[in-house]
Amino acid sequence: MRRKLVFAFFMIFLIFPQILFAAAANNAAVVSTAAKPSQGTAKNMQQVSSKSASAELLNVRYAIHNDAVKGGSTLRLVIDSSGPIEASGTMINSPSPRLIVDVKGAALGKLKKSMVLDGTIAEKVSFLAVGSKNSRILIDLPTVINNNGYRVFTLKNDPGAKKTNRVVVDIEKPVPKPVFSFTPGLKGKTIAIDPGHGGSDPGAIGNNKTQEKNVTLAVAQKVQALLTQAGAQVIMTRDTDRDVFGLNASAVDELGARTLIANKRKADVFVSIHINAFTDPSVGGIASYYYPKTGYDMMLAQNIQDKLITVSGDFPDRGVSQAGFYVMKHADMPATLLELGFISNPREEKLLNTLQFQQEAARSIVDGLESFFAQAAAVTGGGR
Ligand SMILES: [Zn+2]
Structure with a gap:
């Protein structure tokens, strides 16, 4: 509308x-x-x-x-x-x-x-x-x-x-650059979690018809529960299977709506959850991306990636890379986009649908956030 x-x-x-x-x-x-x-x-x-x-x-x-x-x-x-x-x-x-x-x-x-x-x-x-x-x-x-x-x-x-x-x-209008200072711990933090795709946009689809939007939401909801338990405030860009901006929105409107939610509510960090896909079904693994804009983006991606690769299932570690994804560029705060395995890889597609993988991935993201805040606090001297 x-x-x-x-x-x-x-x-x-x-x-x-x-x-x-x-x-x-x-x-x-x-x-x-x-x-x-x-x-x-x-x-x-x-x-x-x-x-x-x-x-x-x-x-x-x-x-x-x-x-x-x-x-x-x-x-x-x-x-x-x-x-x-x-x-x-x-x-x-x-x-x-x-x-x-x-x-x-x-x-x-x-x-x-x-x-x-x-x-x-x-x-x-x-x-x-x-x-x-x-x-x-x-x-x-x-x-x-x-x-x-x-x-x-x-x-x-x-x-x-x-x-x-x-x-x-x-x-x-010139946008003043926000100054970041972090404290350790998850308690009291505002964390934006962005489950990729949703509604009319299924994201990538596996051979067994697994839709990316469903896996990203399932993992995101588990992250939300764990973070809430730890005393953090969680901003979900969507918490149901829906388009965030509206039906038939352009990609920029849809993604802009996601970062706008996080920017307006001044989230401390922004985590976008996705599943990868590739033409070669043998390609697999977990990767995290960042766009260097706050001085903390790579640190955020690296801390989460380090925990994510510990999930069971022998997911190859595809490492941390710089990329220009819209949500990472347009979120005011440190942001990362995670690719939790390949839906195009039949072995990984199967794992992505299991409760065990989804829970372990969620736990890893939360652990990664905790280690990020500890490291960022040490760097900024914002420890308490
Ligand atoms: Zn995606």
Whole structure:
């Protein structure tokens, strides 16, 4: 349900951005009259604004777009031009953080000299003439952002939709990096457990029709019981056979919904449980993955992997590897994705369905979490 709303919103945004910008533009217009352009800027503009330029900048507006799935927000600044333009952005950090956008092919025209922005993502935008045919847009920022944090591009006019040529600047709200400090023990910890797949998505399917989603849920529920017993708070991304985001969700929506649950509730760690599959049925074993993002991700994967390979059944140890799985990247906290054997291997498929394997795997994950917190506490000096 919510996915459809977000999608509809996004489509409207794509097709009629001016509708969404209207409110912000009105507000902005009020604010901008109060803004005081610097003397130098005004002087510059009067000197160089020229009738010989083929195109002029006409209007500026902005809107904040909140991403319901990822939880971030983006400020979009749009500057209309009466003719075709080119634009490019440069970030400078000195004397203060500022994004400079050079616009080729349009003079300043009747544009207001400066406008106050939202203050959180960007503070102020001001405009300078560069010669008689080009302009420069200066966007003052509260903090330094890296090159992935903004985007500058132009859009062509569309007379049918009454749209002019325009420069678009997207600036993402910088996400403060959380600082991690750990204490030993499971008691009082918040642990997100993510049983892979579910509902309409069975995951991998074995020769004997074992479905990955059922094994991952069975193991996850046993992990939940053991962790609860140990005094931890467990966040299950799903605790029944269901789609987490909703039926027919895109992969990103579905996985984003899983990490959003953990991020919102500020889990200490995120553990995603999966079963592997491969074309060659002789391939088997247990593997753990991490994406290095908090400084503790590999440590988490390694501690759990070390315990997992002690389960009975002679599962080969496939070790710990780095990978870019979505949930590991998008969980704010240290995260790991476990592959508990191969459903495509007939011997392992059989074992995966046994209560003994499921209990031993769950016990190993919990033991691995306990040894992780002990090691992480020793590293951060957060021992008590
Ligand atoms: Zn899977």
